[in-house]
Amino acid sequence: MRKPDSKIVLLGDMNVGKTSLLQRYMERRFPDTVSTVGGAFYLKQWRSYNISIWDTAGREQFHGLGSMYCRGAAAIILTYDVNHPQSLVELEDRFLGLTDTASKDCLFAIVGNKVDLTEEGALAGQEKEKCSPDTDAGDCVSPRVPKQVQLEDAVALYKKILKYKMLDEQDVPAAEQMCFETSAKTGYNVDLLFETLFDLVVPMILQQRAERPSHTVDISSQKPPKRTRSGCCA
Ligand SMILES: Nc1nc2c(ncn2[C@@H]2O[C@H](COP(=O)(O)OP(=O)(O)OP(=O)(O)O)[C@@H](O)[C@H]2O)c(=O)[nH]1
Numbered sequence: 105m106r107k108p109d110s111k112i113v114l115l116g117d118m119n120v121g122k123t124s125l126l127q128r129y130m131e132r133r134f135p136d137t138v139s140t141v142g143g144a145f146y147l148k149q150w151r152s153y154n155i156s157i158w159d160t161a162g163r164e165q166f167h168g169l170g171s172m173y174c175r176g177a178a179a180i181i182l183t184y185d186v187n188h189p190q191s192l193v194e195l196e197d198r199f200l201g202l203t204d205t206a207s208k209d210c211l212f213a214i215v216g217n218k219v220d221l222t223e224e225g226a227l228a229g230q231e232k233e234k235c236s237p238d239t240d241a242g243d244c245v246s247p248r249v250p251k252q253v254q255l256e257d258a259v260a261l262y263k264k265i266l267k268y269k270m271l272d273e274q275d276v277p278a279a280e281q282m283c284f285e286t287s288a289k290t291g292y293n294v295d296l297l298f299e300t301l302f303d304l305v306v307p308m309i310l311q312q313r314a315e316r317p318s319h320t321v322d323i324s325s326q327k328p329p330k331r332t333r334s335g336c337c338a
């Protein structure tokens with residue numbers, strides 16, 4: 105198996121659409137999902153780099169595994185459902201602490217998913233035919249509701265995270281670049297989310313490589329060991 109150069113992890117409450125987002129990006133479809141057990145990952149080749157993207161379980165019973173999946177992560181996607189304010193609250197209360205094991209310069213993206221279900225989704229080009237007896241289930245939309253969580257709430261959380269991590273706003277990407285509203289169902293902003301992160305992670309890979317001590321020994325520059333009287337080497 106190809107060895108990953110970097111790691112991105114999806115975190116968030118159950119049912120917010122983590123698995124659906126990843127499948128939409130990697131497989132270009134929106135299949136039925138079952139609630140994730142433990143975790144699973146995809147390997148994505150981005151330019152000449154291999155990036156592993158980990159999907160985790162949002163269910164409380166798997167909570168203990170979260171920090172293990174985050175270990176060494178270069179970026180974490182904190183996912184909520186724009187129709188469930190509690191799912192944003194949970195990111196701060198339950199999931200942020202799991203990211204302590206991530207890389208010290210870990211990037212954070214905050215993602216409000218299921219925007220297709222909102223009235224605002226229609227303005228963002230999410231309009232689809234309403235369900236009718238002749239419409240395929242995958243092509244129909246539930247009745248639209250006003251969005252329950254605003255993008256500004258996600259931006260506020262992003263700024264809290266910077267404080268929690270003791271990061272300076274000037275040293276990290278701007279909140280507006282790292283807070284997204286998506287729909288795994290229609291694909292809205294899904295490529296933008298993942299590919300923004302890939303582009304930000306690549307310089308981190310290069311920096312790590314530059315800092316890593318070289319394990320290669322140039323044997324041509326090594327002098328043969330001197331013989332001592334006992335026959336051993338000095
Ligand atoms: N309308 C709509 N439904 C979505 C969207 N994304 C996911 N869903 C639905 O929401 C439900 C949960 O999606 P999952 O992707 O399994 O959620 P999850 O976050 O992986 O959940 P856990 O694995 O339990 O943590 C499924 O019925 C999906 O079809 C979306 O963008 N729009």
Ligand SMILES: [Mg+2]
Binds near residue numbers: 122137161
């Ligand atoms: Mg899942």
